[in-house]
Amino acid sequence: MNGIYKALWLNEEGDLEVIDQTLLPHVETTKVLKTCEDATLAIADMTVRGAGVIGSVAAFGVYLAVRQTKILDSEFNAKVQALKDARPTAVNLQWAVELMVERLRNASGDLVVKAKEEAIALNNDEAEKSLEIARLGADLIEAIAKRENRKVNILTHCNAGWLAVIDMGTALAPIYEAKRRGIDLHVWVDETRPRNQGANLTAWELGQDGVEHTIIADNTGGHLMQHGMVDIVFVGADRVSRQGDVANKIGTYLKALAAHAHSVPFYVAFPTSTFDFEVIDGVKDIPIETRSEDEVRYMVGLHENGNVEKVLVVPQGSRALNYGFDVTPNRYITGLITERGIVDADLLKIEELFEDLI
Amino acid sequence: MNGIYKALWLNEEGDLEVIDQTLLPHVETTKVLKTCEDATLAIADMTVRGAGVIGSVAAFGVYLAVRQTKILDSEFNAKVQALKDARPTAVNLQWAVELMVERLRNASGDLVVKAKEEAIALNNDEAEKSLEIARLGADLIEAIAKRENRKVNILTHCNAGWLAVIDMGTALAPIYEAKRRGIDLHVWVDETRPRNQGANLTAWELGQDGVEHTIIADNTGGHLMQHGMVDIVFVGADRVSRQGDVANKIGTYLKALAAHAHSVPFYVAFPTSTFDFEVIDGVKDIPIETRSEDEVRYMVGLHENGNVEKVLVVPQGSRALNYGFDVTPNRYITGLITERGIVDADLLKIEELFEDLI
Numbered sequence: 206m207n208g209i210y211k212a213l214w215l216n217e218e219g220d221l222e223v224i225d226q227t228l229l230p231h232v233e234t235t236k237v238l239k240t241c242e243d244a245t246l247a248i249a250d251m252t253v254r255g256a257g258v259i260g261s262v263a264a265f266g267v268y269l270a271v272r273q274t275k276i277l278d279s280e281f282n283a284k285v286q287a288l289k290d291a292r293p294t295a296v297n298l299q300w301a302v303e304l305m306v307e308r309l310r311n312a313s314g315d316l317v318v319k320a321k322e323e324a325i326a327l328n329n330d331e332a333e334k335s336l337e338i339a340r341l342g343a344d345l346i347e348a349i350a351k352r353e354n355r356k357v358n359i360l361t362h363c364n365a366g367w368l369a370v371i372d373m374g375t376a377l378a379p380i381y382e383a384k385r386r387g388i389d390l391h392v393w394v395d396e397t398r399p400r401n402q403g404a405n406l407t408a409w410e411l412g413q414d415g416v417e418h419t420i421i422a423d424n425t426g427g428h429l430m431q432h433g434m435v436d437i438v439f440v441g442a443d444r445v446s447r448q449g450d451v452a453n454k455i456g457t458y459l460k461a462l463a464a465h466a467h468s469v470p471f472y473v474a475f476p477t478s479t480f481d482f483e484v485i486d487g488v489k490d491i492p493i494e495t496r497s498e499d500e501v502r503y504m505v506g507l508h509e510n511g512n513v514e515k516v517l518v519v520p521q522g523s524r525a526l527n528y529g530f531d532v533t534p535n536r537y538i539t540g541l542i543t544e545r546g547i548v549d550a551d552l553l554k555i556e557e558l559f560e561d562l563i
Numbered sequence: 564m565n566g567i568y569k570a571l572w573l574n575e576e577g578d579l580e581v582i583d584q585t586l587l588p589h590v591e592t593t594k595v596l597k598t599c600e601d602a603t604l605a606i607a608d609m610t611v612r613g614a615g616v617i618g619s620v621a622a623f624g625v626y627l628a629v630r631q632t633k634i635l636d637s638e639f640n641a642k643v644q645a646l647k648d649a650r651p652t653a654v655n656l657q658w659a660v661e662l663m664v665e666r667l668r669n670a671s672g673d674l675v676v677k678a679k680e681e682a683i684a685l686n687n688d689e690a691e692k693s694l695e696i697a698r699l700g701a702d703l704i705e706a707i708a709k710r711e712n713r714k715v716n717i718l719t720h721c722n723a724g725w726l727a728v729i730d731m732g733t734a735l736a737p738i739y740e741a742k743r744r745g746i747d748l749h750v751w752v753d754e755t756r757p758r759n760q761g762a763n764l765t766a767w768e769l770g771q772d773g774v775e776h777t778i779i780a781d782n783t784g785g786h787l788m789q790h791g792m793v794d795i796v797f798v799g800a801d802r803v804s805r806q807g808d809v810a811n812k813i814g815t816y817l818k819a820l821a822a823h824a825h826s827v828p829f830y831v832a833f834p835t836s837t838f839d840f841e842v843i844d845g846v847k848d849i850p851i852e853t854r855s856e857d858e859v860r861y862m863v864g865l866h867e868n869g870n871v872e873k874v875l876v877v878p879q880g881s882r883a884l885n886y887g888f889d890v891t892p893n894r895y896i897t898g899l900i901t902e903r904g905i906v907d908a909d910l911l912k913i914e915e916l917f918e919d920l921i
Contacts, residue, residue, distance in 0.1 A: 230878035394881075396859065398756060398780040401876055408881040420883040422756040422859055423781050424814025428889035431816065431846060456782025458789070462820040488789060501754065501780055504862040506874025516864025516874055518759055520588035523752075523766040525778040531786035 210413070212258045212368050213265070219272075219321070221265045223253050226368055230409035231507040238262070241270035241284040248291040248298065251400070255369020256443045256479055257331055260297030263288055264327045267305035268320040275316065277309060294452055294494045294530045296444040296481045301327060332372035334476040334544035342379020342439060342474055342542050343386060349436050350388045357383075358436045360393040360426055363454035364406035365441025365474065375474035376439040377410065379542070384416055392418040393429060397454060399500040399527060426460050430467040438464050439542075442475040447563070449535035449550025450487025455528050461537040473533075473550075474542040482563045485552070487532045494529040501525035568771070570616045570726050571623070577630075577679070579623045581611050584726055588767035589865040596620070599628035599642040606649040606656065609758070613727020614801045614837055615689055618655030621646055622685045625663035626678040633674065635667060652810055652852045652888045654802040654839045659685060690730035692834035692902035700737020700797060700832055700900050701744060707794050708746045715741075716794050718751040718784055721812035722764035723799025723832065733832035734797040735768065737900070742774055750776040751787060755812060757858040757885055784818050788825040796822050797900075800833040805921070807893035807908025808845025813886050819895040831891075831908070832900040840921045843910070845890045852887040859883035 213223040221238040227250070228234060236252055238244050244266030247253050253262050266288045274281040289302045305323055312319045349357045359380060366377035373381050383390055392411055397403035404420050411418040421429070429435050438460060444452040451457070451473045464471040484490045502525050508514040519525060535550035548558050556563060571581040579596040585608070586592060594610055596602050602624030605611050611620050624646045632639040647660045663681055670677045707715045717738060724735035731739050741748055750769055755761035762778050769776040779787070787793050796818060802810040809815070809831045822829040842848045860883050866872040877883060893908035906916050914921060 231875070396756065396876075398754065398782060404877045404881075409878045412878050412880050418881065420859060420877050420881050422813065422885070424756060424812075424817065424889075425884070425886055427816035427820065428813060428851070428886055431889070454782075455780065455786060458785040459782065459817040459821060462785065462824055463817060466820055493786070501778060504864055504874065504876060506862055506876040508866075508872065508874050514866065514874060516862060516866050516872060517589070518754075518862060518864040519762045519778050520767045520770050522770050523762075523776065523778050526783070527780070528783055528786055531782075531789070 210367055212253065212371060213261055221262065221269065223247060223262065224368065225252050226254055226406060227252055228513055229405050231513050238269065240273055241266050241288055244269055245288045245291045254402070255364060256295040256297045256441060257370025257375065257476065258368065259292065259295050260301035260478060261328050261331065261371055263298050263301040264305050264324040267302055268324045271309065271316050271320040277316070292494060293492045294443045297478050300478045328371060331370070331476055331478065335370055335372045335374060335378050337544040338375055338474050338476070338542050339373050339378035339382035341547055342472065343382035345437060345470070345472065346379055346383040346390060347386060347388055353436070356389045356391055358391050358393065358434055360395070360429065360435045360438045360460065361407060362395040362403065362440050362457050362460055363397045364402040364410070366407060366410040368406050368410060369441060370476070375441040375476070377407065378474065379439060380416060381414060384414070390417070392416060393426070393435060394418050394420045395423050395426065395456065395460070396420055397456065398423055402454070423456050427463040430463045430469050435469050438469060438471045440473055442473050442479050443530055444481050444491050445473070445475060445479050445541065446484040446487035446491065447482045447555060448485050448487070448552040449538060449541060449555055450491070451533045451538060452487060452491045452493070452530050453533065455531050458531040458533045461533040465537045470539040471537060472540050472542055473538055476544055477559065477562065480559065482559070488534055491532055493531070496527045496529050498525040498527050501527050568725055570611065570729060571619055579620065579627065581605060581620065582726065583610050584612055584764060585610055586871055587763050589871045596627065598631055599624050599646055602627055603646045603649045612760070613722060614653040614655045614799060615728025615733065615834065616726065617650065617653050618659035618836060619686050619689065619729055621656050621659040622663050622682040625660055625667070626682045629667065629674050629678040635674070650852060651850045652801045655836050658836050686729060689728070689834055689836065693728055693730045693732060693736050695902040696733055696832050696834070696900050697731050697736035697740035699905055700830065701740035703795060703828070703830065704737055704741040704748060705744060705746055711794070715746060715748045716751065716792055717748060718753070718787065718793045718796045718818065719765060720753040720761065720798050720815050720818055721755045722760040722768070724765060724768040726764050726768060727799060728834070733799040733834070735765065736832065737797060738774060739772060742772070748775070750774060751784070751793060752776050752778045753781050753784065753814065753818070754778055755814065756781055760812070781814050785821040788821045788827050793827050796827060796829045798831055800831050800837050801888055802839050802849050803831070803833060803837050803899065804842040804845035804849065805840045805913060806843050806910040807896060807899060807913055808849070809891045809896060810845060810849045810851070810888050811891065813889050816889040816891045819891040823895045828897040829895060830898050830900055831896055835901055835903065835917065835920065838917065840917070846892055849890055851889070854885045854887050856883040856885055859885050
C-alpha cells in the first residue's frame, strides 16, 4: 500500500475500494464496497472516517445505490436515507448525499454513468479545495519559521490528513505543503482517545511522509503550551456553524482553551462543504454523536503475537460514556482556513465571504 | 483483598506489604517490601503511587533501611538518598524521608524500634488529615445537593483515593464522606492517560465502595462542563507552591481551564505535607517528571485469555513523550482543601494559615 496516499478509489470493476482505517497502523489493507449498504456500514463502523472522506464515500455510495436500482425509486430513496443517517455529526455526509441526489434528479441519460461522473467530480472539487487549504495554512507556518528562525512546533488533534479528507487532508495539508517548501517543522500528535486516530492514523500518515512527529497523551497539550513548546495548532472540523463554532473530535475544545490561555494561534481547516449555514449557535444546535462505551472500555493494538487484539482497560463492572465530538465556541478560534481564504470565526465575516451559499 | 481499603500495612514479620497498583483492577495482589531498596523500586516502578502513599511507603522505607544498617551510617545515608530520588515531582517523598531521618538523628534507644514507631506515627497523622479533608470537602458537596435538590455530579482526574493517600484519600475522601452522609452523587472518572489511574484505580475504588461512576476519555471534560453536567471538580496534588500553584497528574491543567471557562468550582485536596513552601512560582520551579515513552506507546489491560497483557497502540517507528505532571496556576483554582481548612490559592492567605510551617 506504500505510496498510494489515497483513502479511496474506484477499482477496475467500478467498485469503491477504501483503506480499512480500523486496522491502521498495524495492518495495511483495503475493503471493497459494492453496494450502498456496504458504504453505509463502512461509514457507521468507521472503516472510513474523517469529515471529508465520509462525504467522498457517501457520494460514491449514491453511485452504488443507482447501480443497484437503476432508477430513483423508493428503494433508492430508502438506501440513500440510510446512508445519510450513518453518522450524525459530520455535515459533509448529508451535504454529499443531497448534492448527488439533486444532480441525479436533474440529469438525463444513463443515470449510472451520470452518478459515477458526478461522484468523481465532487471528489475532484474537494481535492482542489484541500490543495488550496494546504497553501494558505503553509503560509502561516512559513511566517512563523521566518520570524523565529528555528524549527516550528505544530500541535494537531485527531486525524485530518489524507485519510480523512482527499487529497492532502485539511489540518495536515498545510504541514505537508510546508514540508515540501523545505520548512523545518515538528508535529505534536495528540493520541486522541478513545479511538486513537492521532496515534493510529496521523502518526502513521506523518511517518509515511517522513514528517518529524511525537505522540503525546491528550492530557499533555496544556503543559506544552504553557512552556512555549507549541507555535500553532491546526485541527479539522466535522461541522462548522454560521457564526464559526466548530464541532470536531472530542477534546478539541480543551486544546482551544489552552491555546487561548497562552495566545497560541488556533486554526481550523476545512472545505466549504463542512459549513452548516442553517446552524448559528453550534454549542446549542450541533448534534453530538454518542458512540459505544466499549470504545472507551477496550483498547485495540498490536499484541506481541503479531495479531491486532483488544484488551479491557477498565474494571469489569464500570460503565463508560463516549461522546465523539465537542464544539469549540468561535471566540477561541484564531481563524478558519477554507479554500476561499482564511476568515475570522465571526458571523458577519462568514456571511460576507460565503454570501452566495447562504 | 475485599474490604481491606488500605494501600499498605506492616505484616506479621514486620515487613511492609503493599497493594500492587500496577495490576489493578484486573488482578488484586500485594507485594512484600523487605528492604529500603524494595521500597525505592516500588515507588520508582509505580507498584505504589499517589503523593500520600509515596510518602507513607517512604517513611516505612526509612524504617526498613534502619533495620538493615542498625545505625545511621554512610550506607544508611546512601539508601535513604536513593529512596528520596525515586521520583522527582511528589514532594511528600522528600518530606517523609527528611522528617524520618531528622527524628531518628534526635532519637535515643533502639533505632529500629524508634523508626517503626515514627513511621506508624507519621502515617497515623496523615490518616487523620485525610479524614478532616473528607469532612471539609463533603460540606461543599452537601451544599450543592441542598441548593440544587438533585444528584450531584463530580469530576475527578487521576487517582487520589485510598490507594493514593491513607486513610480515605484526598480528592476522593469528600466523595466517600458525602456518600456516608446519604448524599445522592455520581462521579465522572477521567481515564487519565497514559497510565490510566482513573480507569484502573479510581473506578475500581469507587466500585468497591458502591459509588455510582462513569469512566470518560480525558478529552470529554470540556464538553461536560460546557453542558452543565459537572457541579464540582476535585483533584489531588503532588506538590503545591507557596502561592498555591498545583502540580498534579498531567491533564489536570486542561480541566482547570475548562472549569474556569464555565464557572465550575475547582478544588484541590491535599494534606499540609504536599506544600513546598520553598517554591513560589510553581509553573517555573516545580520539576516535572518525564517517564518512559513506552507508557504512551503500549496499553496494558485484560486480554480475553484472562491474562493482563500489553498491546502497541502507535506505529512501530513513532516516538512519544510522556510528562507525568503539569502545573495549574493558582488563578484557576477555587480553593485548596487542607486539614487546616479550605484556603484560597493565594500567597498571602496561604502564608497566614501556615505561618508556623514557613
